[in-house]
Amino acid sequence: MATEDEPELAEDGPALGSADPGVGEEPAEAEVFAESSHLPGVPDAGGSGTSVPPVSEQNDRTRSETEPIPDQSGSGDSCGSNCGCKSNSESSQPTNASAADSTASTDGGRAIADGAGADAAGGTPTNVDENGELTNLTFTEPAEDKSQPLAGEGRGEATDPTDRPNMPGDAKLDTPGYGIRAKMNDIEEPDDKTWFMELDEGVIDAGRCIQCGTCVAACPSDSIGIGDDGLPELVKMCTGCSLCWDFCPRGGLRYERQWKITGGEDNVKGAGDPITEFSARVQDDWRHSSQDGGAVTGILIRLMEAGEIDGALIATESEEDPWKADGFMATSPEELIENTGTIYNQTMALGHLDFSKWEDKFEKDWDDISLALVGTPCEIEGIRALQDFEWEYGSQEEGVRAIDYTIALMCTKNFNYQKLIGEQLQEKRDIDIDNVGKMDVLHGKLMVDDLEGNQILEEDIENFHDAALKGCDECADFTGFCADITVGSVGSSDEYSSVIVRTEQGLDAWNLTKEVLDYHDLEDKSAVGKLQGWDKKKAFESLKRPFDPDAPRFIDYTDHVEQYGGELNPHEADH
Numbered sequence: 001m002a003t004e005d006e007p008e009l010a011e012d013g014p015a016l017g018s019a020d021p022g023v024g025e026e027p028a029e030a031e032v033f034a035e036s037s038h039l040p041g042v043p044d045a046g047g048s049g050t051s052v053p054p055v056s057e058q059n060d061r062t063r064s065e066t067e068p069i070p071d072q073s074g075s076g077d078s079c080g081s082n083c084g085c086k087s088n089s090e091s092s093q094p095t096n097a098s099a100a101d102s103t104a105s106t107d108g109g110r111a112i113a114d115g116a117g118a119d120a121a122g123g124t125p126t127n128v129d130e131n132g133e134l135t136n137l138t139f140t141e142p143a144e145d146k147s148q149p150l151a152g153e154g155r156g157e158a159t160d161p162t163d164r165p166n167m168p169g170d171a172k173l174d175t176p177g178y179g180i181r182a183k184m185n186d187i188e189e190p191d192d193k194t195w196f197m198e199l200d201e202g203v204i205d206a207g208r209c210i211q212c213g214t215c216v217a218a219c220p221s222d223s224i225g226i227g228d229d230g231l232p233e234l235v236k237m238c239t240g241c242s243l244c245w246d247f248c249p250r251g252g253l254r255y256e257r258q259w260k261i262t263g264g265e266d267n268v269k270g271a272g273d274p275i276t277e278f279s280a281r282v283q284d285d286w287r288h289s290s291q292d293g294g295a296v297t298g299i300l301i302r303l304m305e306a307g308e309i310d311g312a313l314i315a316t317e318s319e320e321d322p323w324k325a326d327g328f329m330a331t332s333p334e335e336l337i338e339n340t341g342t343i344y345n346q347t348m349a350l351g352h353l354d355f356s357k358w359e360d361k362f363e364k365d366w367d368d369i370s371l372a373l374v375g376t377p378c379e380i381e382g383i384r385a386l387q388d389f390e391w392e393y394g395s396q397e398e399g400v401r402a403i404d405y406t407i408a409l410m411c412t413k414n415f416n417y418q419k420l421i422g423e424q425l426q427e428k429r430d431i432d433i434d435n436v437g438k439m440d441v442l443h444g445k446l447m448v449d450d451l452e453g454n455q456i457l458e459e460d461i462e463n464f465h466d467a468a469l470k471g472c473d474e475c476a477d478f479t480g481f482c483a484d485i486t487v488g489s490v491g492s493s494d495e496y497s498s499v500i501v502r503t504e505q506g507l508d509a510w511n512l513t514k515e516v517l518d519y520h521d522l523e524d525k526s527a528v529g530k531l532q533g534w535d536k537k538k539a540f541e542s543l544k545r546p547f548d549p550d551a552p553r554f555i556d557y558t559d560h561v562e563q564y565g566g567e568l569n570p571h572e573a574d575h
């Protein structure tokens with residue numbers, strides 16, 4: 001499948017000809033619904049199966065065709081593809097899913113107060129109109145390279161980038177590790193401080209944590225660790241500095257705002273605003289141990305060989321628990337190759353950025369180390385948000401700053417380790433987990449192969465819905481809007497990875513790697529767009545706050561309680 005005709009890489013546009021809008025573009029609404037009407041109850045958005053199945057007859061396309069990419073199913077059914085989960089959609093109100101794909105109108109629409117949009121039952125956000133357009137749209141240009149809390153309801157005037165909600169007015173944020181705590185000792189405690197207990201109440205105890213580890217990395221006083229249950233826990237005194245709350249993608253961080261701050265105004269429509277997209281696979285023998293085409297590992301190896309990175313924070317299988325993902329700092333191509341493949345649980349990636357943990361792996365000064373981060377899209381949202389701010393992140397400071405390349409793995413949901421592996425596979429289905437060689441979620445099925453490559457399970461993924469992380473339902477970021485490069489299986493034929501190049505940095509990485517790849521234009525963009533659309537639809541149904549890429553980046557805990565319920569001052573009980 002190698003192609004001699006190397007696609008041209010335009011600097012700031014898709015390489016696929018002007019008629020082809022790329023993965024990031026949205027179809028005209030009529031086209032969306034025209035296509036939706038062809039969908040069976042459970043549409044198959046393609047994947048790395050034996051071939052790329054057409055989503056409908058209309059979508060049976062060749063690479064040279066240039067139809068726009070449908071962004072959503074428009075039906076009330078599941079994605080049926082790499083997720084296949086029906087239960088959420090079925091239990092929720094029908095929603096017009098093209099909301100996020102609407103072009104942001106600068107003249108605004110009906111302005112709805114921040115936080116006033118979701119109905120009490122957690123249904124369709126009311127800032128999405130009947131045509132799926134976002135109604136609360138006043139885009140404020142983010143500052144270059146730096147983020148900024150923006151003016152908005154309840155947030156006052158636009159402020160400088162270091163200003164944040166809940167911070168005592170005179171606290172200096174330059175060195176929060178000590179500055180905040182010192183200040184806290186001297187000042188009367190403001191009413192609106194936000195503590196870890198608030199994060200616990202609103203996210204962790206509420207079962208909404210997606211185990212991204214951002215709170216661990218955000219804490220300037222290293223007060224948050226990772227518990228035996230894989231969830232964040234308080235290991236030291238909390239200063240109430242708010243950072244864990246502010247940066248949590250299920251708490252204070254309005255993740256869809258981060259998409260725009262990182263990727264620009266168009267980085268919210270369709271599957272974002274990519275530069276270009278490919279189906280690719282490495283040509284080395286080790287590819288057979290990879291999940292799809294080995295593109296992720298191939299890119300990391302080339303970056304390492306070229307001296308662009310000293311290491312990559314990836315996943316490895318835990319030494320104690322089979323098929324449990326743990327964060328791992330790979331510093332050689334051999335280590336990267338040893339850790340190919342997908343593990344269907346989170347690593348708390350951003351909780352592994354403390355270099356003292358990896359001290360023996362680096363000879364350089366910590367300040368000089370350059371890294372790549374491979375993670376689920378929520379983890380990439382987290383690191384991007386942290387990197388936008390110049391204050392210190394405790395012992396994770398060097399790690400946060402060292403991430404120069406981010407690779408997101410396409411993701412509709414991830415799983416709780418104990419529930420998926422322990423309860424569902426071992427206990428309920430009597431699967432010998434030590435004998436499992438590969439797991440995959442494809443075409444709406446969970447597939448499990450043994451060590452010899454024989455399939456031992458193929459079952460509807462919806463049967464495993466209860467084992468999924470509940471907080472994933474609120475995630476609309478299937479294609480990793482904040483990443484430099486996104487890689488998945490959907491959209492490419494068997495043994496190829498789908499690669500979306502989103503940033504200049506990503507393009508540099510791609511250009512370094514392409515010579516060792518067998519690649520061609522992304523085979524089925526519509527499949528990617530469709531699954532992204534389904535993912536947004538599911539998120540709109542699950543979010544209890546408005547989905548609003550133009551609202552302020554941070555959400556106050558008090559606003560969160562208004563929408564999600566819960567205790568207003570849980571820290572009072574704990575202090």
Ligand SMILES: Cc1cc2nc3c(=O)[nH]c(=O)nc-3n(C[C@H](O)[C@H](O)[C@H](O)COP(=O)(O)OP(=O)(O)OC[C@H]3O[C@@H](n4cnc5c(N)ncnc54)[C@H](O)[C@@H]3O)c2cc1C
Pocket residue numbers: 082083289290291292293294295296297298314315316325339340341342343344345346347349374375376409410411412413414415441487488489490497498
């Ligand atoms: C939870 C989850 C759900 C996914 N769902 C979809 C989906 O619905 N549709 C789709 O098209 N693709 C999905 N993917 C991505 C897909 O499974 C492959 O990871 C992707 O196509 C890359 O394949 P590859 O052969 O290029 O990667 P490889 O070369 O095999 O490299 C994979 C890299 O990812 C790292 N990794 C594995 N698991 C994790 C993890 N849990 N967290 C962080 N890093 C990890 C590995 O250590 C390795 O470095 C999902 C991935 C994950 C982790």
Ligand code: SF4
Pocket residue numbers: 199203204208209210211212213214215216232247248249250251
């Ligand atoms: S979702 Fe991420 S940031 Fe929020 S509590 Fe969980 S690990 Fe921390």
Ligand code: SF4
Pocket residue numbers: 210376377378379411412413414469471472473475476477
């Ligand atoms: S579905 Fe979203 S929130 Fe859940 S692991 Fe994947 S990227 Fe994170």
